[in-house]
Amino acid sequence: MRRIAAAVVMIVLGVAATSAWAQDKGTVRFAYLRLGWSATEIIQQEKLLEKRGWKVEWSVIDPIPGLVNAFAAGHADVIDMSTVLAGRMFEQGQKVQIFGVTTGPTTYILVPTDSSIRDVPDLKGKKLGAIPGSSAFQEMNAYTRQLYSLDLTKDVALVTGMTPPDLATLIGKGEIDAAVVWHPVVDSLLATRKFRVLTDQDTLWRQSTKRPGEPVMVLYLTSPDFARKHPEALRDINDAQREAVEIWHTRPDVAARAIVAVTRLPREVVDSAMRNTKKMLHGLTDDSVETILTQLRIARQHGTILQSDVWTAPDGARKVRDELFYTPR
Structure with missing residues (x-):
């Protein structure tokens, strides 16, 4: 009887797990850079979004302009993107919103x-x-x-x-x-x-x-329209990123296999890069928003790519906070 009861329990648990996995919340078109180093590789290979009920159409892209163009053309709902280029897209009038961070200095x-x-x-x-x-x-x-x-x-x-x-x-x-x-x-x-x-x-x-903490190198972008219609998807992506960072630190062998599968780099190179990466990130906190704003202000004041005065204007920070950032709730 005990064996039969145990078998029934296992069957029930298996059916429950399968049902949870199969829950159809919708489709997310997710594009990211092959060498973006954002832990998105782990999310894809470990099916962390699929386990949360999403169907994901993945695109792994090599050149940075290709990723920018894919998003601008409406071929992706979510992308990973570097901080200054996200600012550039925003000031050029593209409808973008930052909803999570992924990577510190690289x-x-x-x-x-x-x-x-x-x-x-x-x-x-x-x-x-x-x-x-x-x-x-x-x-x-x-x-x-x-x-x-x-x-x-x-x-x-x-x-x-x-x-x-x-x-x-x-x-x-x-x-x-x-x-x-x-x-x-x-x-x-x-x-x-x-x-x-x-x-x-x-x-x-x-x-x-002269600030403590690290700059944000890579973050997640979506469109205001997608954020408005699918806030649960963005919450789940941030949660999947949290789990991917946890896997990075606690199950490095699993993380490395996922990264090798996407980047096609030798395992020893990936292992070394993981050890040397100073900070992997997730979510969107007030501190990370302030860090990103500081980076964009420096890029405008001392760099050459950002052209808009919104980054340095007295009321610019409030405008940018309202329009560029989205906190999934």
């Missing part, structure tokens, strides 16, 4: 181990590889302009790449003197022991702002 400037470049001002006149349209480059340029009066678009010989692997190839072949790269590609380069860190985003942020 960006570094690397030079060859035997390079004569010892400090940031030494980059002047050197060949610097970067993706000019990336938030990573734009933030680093704002900091170097503010701290060193060094414009990485004018005071160096800028060599453009389309994707982070392009930059790895350029510096690996010795065709550039330095590169602006981020996790996990930075880790693949450091693993060769042929390169070293000149500076990083977190260091420049702290020097620039």
Whole structure:
């Protein structure tokens, strides 16, 4: 009898679990960067949204412009995006809202181990590889302009790449003197022991702002229309992100397998990048909103990509809070 009762319990539990998984809340079209390093890989591979009742149409995109264009064309409901580019989309009139954060500082400037470049001002006149349209480059340029009066678009010989692997190839072949790269590609380069860190985003942020905490590198975007119609989807995405960050820290083997499956990077590179990542994030707190606003203000004051005075106007912060941010409830 006990065996029969146990079997019945297991069947009931299995049916309940299957029913919960099969609950159809609707469809979310979710696009993200292959090398965006946002833990979205874990959400996809571990089916964390499907387990919450959503059908997800996943798109993994390589070039940053491709992701921006997919969202602008209405082909995605939710995307991951870097902070400054989210600001750029907003000021250009795209209907975007930030509803969650994913990743802290990720960006570094690397030079060859035997390079004569010892400090940031030494980059002047050197060949610097970067993706000019990336938030990573734009933030680093704002900091170097503010701290060193060094414009990485004018005071160096800028060599453009389309994707982070392009930059790895350029510096690996010795065709550039330095590169602006981020996790996990930075880790693949450091693993060769042929390169070293000149500076990083977190260091420049702290020097620039004198603020505690870390900058937000990657966040989640949606449209006001989708936020209004599907607030539960955004709540579940933030909760799935929370679980993905938990898996990152408590089940690193599961997290690494998911990231390898999406990025196609060697396992040892992913393991190293996970260890070296300073902060993975989730949700949207008042502190993260203030951090993002500070980053966008610095990017406007000292960078070159943001053009609107909304980031620096006395009443700008209130307007941006009301229009750019959405807190799922």
